[in-house]
Amino acid sequence: MKNPRHLILNDIGELGAIERICRLLPHSGGKIVCSTGDDCAVVRTEPNAKYDLVLTSDAVIEDTHFTSQASPSAIGHKAMARVLSDIAAMGAKPEWALIDLVAPGKMRLQALDKIYAGATRIANRHGLSIVGGDTASGRNLQLHVFAAGTVSRGRAVLRSGATQGDLIFVTGSLGGSSLGKHLHFTPRVKEGLFLNKWATSMIDISDGPASDLRHLITMSKKGALIETTKIPVSMEARMMDDGTTALDHALYDGEDFELLFTVRKDMAVKFLAAWRKNFSLRCTEIGQITPEKGVVRIIDNNRTARHLKKTGYQHFER
Amino acid sequence: MKNPRHLILNDIGELGAIERICRLLPHSGGKIVCSTGDDCAVVRTEPNAKYDLVLTSDAVIEDTHFTSQASPSAIGHKAMARVLSDIAAMGAKPEWALIDLVAPGKMRLQALDKIYAGATRIANRHGLSIVGGDTASGRNLQLHVFAAGTVSRGRAVLRSGATQGDLIFVTGSLGGSSLGKHLHFTPRVKEGLFLNKWATSMIDISDGPASDLRHLITMSKKGALIETTKIPVSMEARMMDDGTTALDHALYDGEDFELLFTVRKDMAVKFLAAWRKNFSLRCTEIGQITPEKGVVRIIDNNRTARHLKKTGYQHFER
Numbered sequence: 044m045k046n047p048r049h050l051i052l053n054d055i056g057e058l059g060a061i062e063r064i065c066r067l068l069p070h071s072g073g074k075i076v077c078s079t080g081d082d083c084a085v086v087r088t089e090p091n092a093k094y095d096l097v098l099t100s101d102a103v104i105e106d107t108h109f110t111s112q113a114s115p116s117a118i119g120h121k122a123m124a125r126v127l128s129d130i131a132a133m134g135a136k137p138e139w140a141l142i143d144l145v146a147p148g149k150m151r152l153q154a155l156d157k158i159y160a161g162a163t164r165i166a167n168r169h170g171l172s173i174v175g176g177d178t179a180s181g182r183n184l185q186l187h188v189f190a191a192g193t194v195s196r197g198r199a200v201l202r203s204g205a206t207q208g209d210l211i212f213v214t215g216s217l218g219g220s221s222l223g224k225h226l227h228f229t230p231r232v233k234e235g236l237f238l239n240k241w242a243t244s245m246i247d248i249s250d251g252p253a254s255d256l257r258h259l260i261t262m263s264k265k266g267a268l269i270e271t272t273k274i275p276v277s278m279e280a281r282m283m284d285d286g287t288t289a290l291d292h293a294l295y296d297g298e299d300f301e302l303l304f305t306v307r308k309d310m311a312v313k314f315l316a317a318w319r320k321n322f323s324l325r326c327t328e329i330g331q332i333t334p335e336k337g338v339v340r341i342i343d344n345n346r347t348a349r350h351l352k353k354t355g356y357q358h359f360e361r
Numbered sequence: 362m363k364n365p366r367h368l369i370l371n372d373i374g375e376l377g378a379i380e381r382i383c384r385l386l387p388h389s390g391g392k393i394v395c396s397t398g399d400d401c402a403v404v405r406t407e408p409n410a411k412y413d414l415v416l417t418s419d420a421v422i423e424d425t426h427f428t429s430q431a432s433p434s435a436i437g438h439k440a441m442a443r444v445l446s447d448i449a450a451m452g453a454k455p456e457w458a459l460i461d462l463v464a465p466g467k468m469r470l471q472a473l474d475k476i477y478a479g480a481t482r483i484a485n486r487h488g489l490s491i492v493g494g495d496t497a498s499g500r501n502l503q504l505h506v507f508a509a510g511t512v513s514r515g516r517a518v519l520r521s522g523a524t525q526g527d528l529i530f531v532t533g534s535l536g537g538s539s540l541g542k543h544l545h546f547t548p549r550v551k552e553g554l555f556l557n558k559w560a561t562s563m564i565d566i567s568d569g570p571a572s573d574l575r576h577l578i579t580m581s582k583k584g585a586l587i588e589t590t591k592i593p594v595s596m597e598a599r600m601m602d603d604g605t606t607a608l609d610h611a612l613y614d615g616e617d618f619e620l621l622f623t624v625r626k627d628m629a630v631k632f633l634a635a636w637r638k639n640f641s642l643r644c645t646e647i648g649q650i651t652p653e654k655g656v657v658r659i660i661d662n663n664r665t666a667r668h669l670k671k672t673g674y675q676h677f678e679r
Contacts, residue, residue, distance in 0.1 A: 052473065052498070053466035060496050063470065064462075067477040068491045074456060075490055084492035086457050088414070088511055094406050096414075100459040100507050102497050138392060139404050141418040143461075143505045144382075148371035148677045152381065155370065159385040172393055173386045174402035178378050179420050180370070180677050182500055187461045189418050189507035193406055359466045359498050 052359040060359060077201055080262055082132040082247055083192070085199045094193040099129040105183040109226065115154040117226040118186065119161030124230045125249070126190035127169050128300045131235030132247035133201075135194035137171035142188050145181035158186070169232045198239060200304070202262035205244035209305035209332040211267060214324055217252055217301065218280025218293035225298035237321055238304055241314045245304035251297045253351050257339055259303065266338040268348070269330030294341075295352070305332055370677040378677060395519055398580055400450040400565055401510070403517045412511040417447040423501040427544065433472040435544040436504065437479030442548045443567070444508035445487050446618045449553030450565035451519075453512035455489035460506055463499035476504070487550045516557060518622070520580035523562035527623035527650040529585060533643055535570055535617050536598025536610035543616035555639055556622055559632045563622035569615045571669050575657055577621065584656040586666070587648030612659075613670070623650055 045054065052060055065080070076085035076095055083097035103109060103122045113121075123140065130137045142162065146155070166173055171190065214231055231247070238245060246259045252274075260267050271290055277299075280292035306314050311328065318326050333340075339351040363372065370378055383397045394403035394413055401415035421427060421440040431439075441458065448455045460480065464473070484491055489508065532549055549565070556563060564577045570592075578585050589608055595617075598610035624632050629646065636644045651658075657669040 048469075048471060050470045051466065052464060052468050052470065055470065057496055057498075060473070063473065064477055064494070064496070067474060068481060075492055084457065084459070086490075086492060086509075088406070088410070088412050088456075092406070092410070096406070096509070098457060098459055098492065098507070098509065100461045100493070100495050100505070102461050102463065102495055102505070104463065104497055104499050107497055107499065138406075139402065139416060141402070141416060141507060143418050143420050145420065145422065145503065146370060148369065150370050151366075152368045152370065152373065153366060155378065155381065156385060159382055163386060172396075172404075174393055174396040174404060174416060175418070176382070176397075177418050177420055178375055178382070178677075179422055179425055180375075181422050181425065181503070185463065185499070185503070187418070187420070187505040189416075189459060191404075191414075191416065191509065359496075 057359050077199065081202050082129040087196065092196060095196050095199055097130055097133045097135045097192045097194060097199055099126050100187065100189045101125040101129065102185060102187045104185045113226055115157035116161030119158035120165050121226050122186035122188045123162040123165045124228060124300065126188045127165065127171060127230035127232055128247040130190060130192040131230055131232045132245050132302060133192065133194060133199045134235050134239030134242065134245065135192035135199060136236060137169050137190060137192045137232060139172050139174045140166060140188055140190040142173060142176035142186060144176065144178045145185040147182060148180050150184065169230065200239055200242050200245040202244055202246050202259045205259060205263035205265055205305040205332045207265060207332055207334050208308050209243050210308055210311050210328050211269065211305055211330045211332065212326055212328050213252065213275060213301055213303050214326055215299065215301040216275040216277035216325060217299050218277045218289065218296045219283050220279065220296055220298040222279045222282065224279065228300040230300060231302045234302060234322060234324065238302065241306050241310065242304040243307060245302060248299040248301045248303055249297060251295045252303060253294045253339070255303055260339060261337060264336055266333040266335030267330055268333050268340050268342065271341060271343045273327060273329045275325055275327045375677050395517065399520050400447040401453070405514065410514060413514050413517055415448055415451045415453045415510045415512055415517055417444050418505065418507045419443040419447065420503060420505045422503045431544055433475035434479030437476035438483050439544050440504035440506045441480040441483045442546060442618065444506045445483065445489060445548035445550055446565040448508060448510040449548055449550045450563050450620060451510070451512060451517045452553050452557030452560065452563065453510035453517060454554060455487050455508060455510045455550060457490050457492045458484060458506055458508040460491060460494035460504060462494065462496045463503040465500060466498050468502065487548065518557055518560050518563040520562055520564050520577045523577060523581035523583055523623040523650045525583060525650055525652045526626050527561050528626055528629050528646050529587065529621070529623055529648045529650065530644055530646050531570065531593060531619055531621050533617065533619040534593040534595035535619065536595050536607060536614045537601050538597065538614055538616040540597045540600065542597065546618045548618060549620045552620060552640060552642065556620065559624050559628065560622040561625060563620060566617040566619045566621055567615060569613045570621060571612045571657065573621055578657065579655060582654055584651040584653030585648055586651050586658050586660065589659060589661045591645060591647045593643055593645045
């Protein structure tokens, strides 16, 4: 075994790093409703405030989240759409954002303009005001976006709210986002606000459905059983043609930025009727919450249940 | 003249980039009190809220804000102390922060632990709770910190509030921060909260006193006259021994993170008495606000007035 003094980030992976950081942070004080472990932190300015604040940050980094082929406006779009998706997953309303730009001094002003055009376009569409930020020179292009939203006090939808028997739903269709959706996706803000009334727990799909479902049941201290035949496999997942099945693309690909959430079983019919009245976007029941803490099982065509692989995109390879 | 299509960030410098970005951002909506152009944006969750929120973000980037010689705990300290200094400059109370970490996969976990230890130590000291963040792999170490604070509604101290005749003050002593203070400075949070009652305008000294005073009078649409004999030149500025005078270090060095602010002339005596009752930290009157829009003049030993150089640290060299 490696000497602990010599361990590096690559030895523990992104999830290991996040766990380690969480342990290092003291979380106390009456002004924090919910901290690390959700899509956003939930905080309260005063005990009688009408609204809670949700706070989130996300980075898009050249060579990690986009290649040099990506258009500047798509980069701005993605940076802003990621935090919008986080806020949507809390059932909250986007309010304000700051952008920290890191860029090489040789970057064209034309590209700068297009980055901010892409960011402001999607921000405006969802009522998010970009109110400031910072700029610094650096080796490669990075956008760090911080955003705050509001939600009625005590009404943020957390990952931890799923209970046994709840049905599991996803919006849209899944897989193959690397063909383009990862840069051009629509954050499910309207849907998230609508789901505030219905969802017992919610997360946005950034690491991949399998991985994000695991985050949700871990926080809810429950298990899940999903059915392969129900998974809404996207056209893109079927087009990937890289030796991996379309179903595996749907289950394990990251950056779909759809919403994964649970609804009480006895509310499901009413919920789906209300959904269809409000949205043309697909919404699919894919399984249900089980009592087996931390276990995600999947039933395939032959009704054989197996454990879902533990995988999904992680920074810092193990 | 260069074809505008070929202009790059280095052609316009950091301030040019910030101006350009500000023009690209639509600023509207009743929930924004004050946006770009101050140390923090000021926003309001609801018309009758007791508190306004102040929002800020800052980055510390390897090779730009620190060298590989800097200790990990000092890097964490600096990242967090910078946003604390921004919040202090608004006369606001620090509340919550998020940290976006970018690091190479080969970074030691020991270093990671020390970065967060440095960050949490200074955050705790000032009542700031680190409630989340993000991690990603990248070529060099970067910390992007987002922070939110609270201030009584309508009571944030802006850069724009200086009026003719107001006296200009600075806390502490100035210059030579590169000898160590830039990594280990104490953000003037307590002082900022105290100054909320007294200051008509305020800014923290990050780019250098000359440059930051210029930001303040620009936002206030006024001028300033300062006196060389009054500048509190630090011991470090005198120790620099690099061909630049100690006074020039005091005027033009960045990253002192002291507060520069204005107080109504008729309140100055009362203010200084109150200051001395509360703080042992030096507080020095260095000049006053004049009506000459955008002009900063300095009077030297011989009572000769000259224009202050336009300089200070800028990302993206021109």
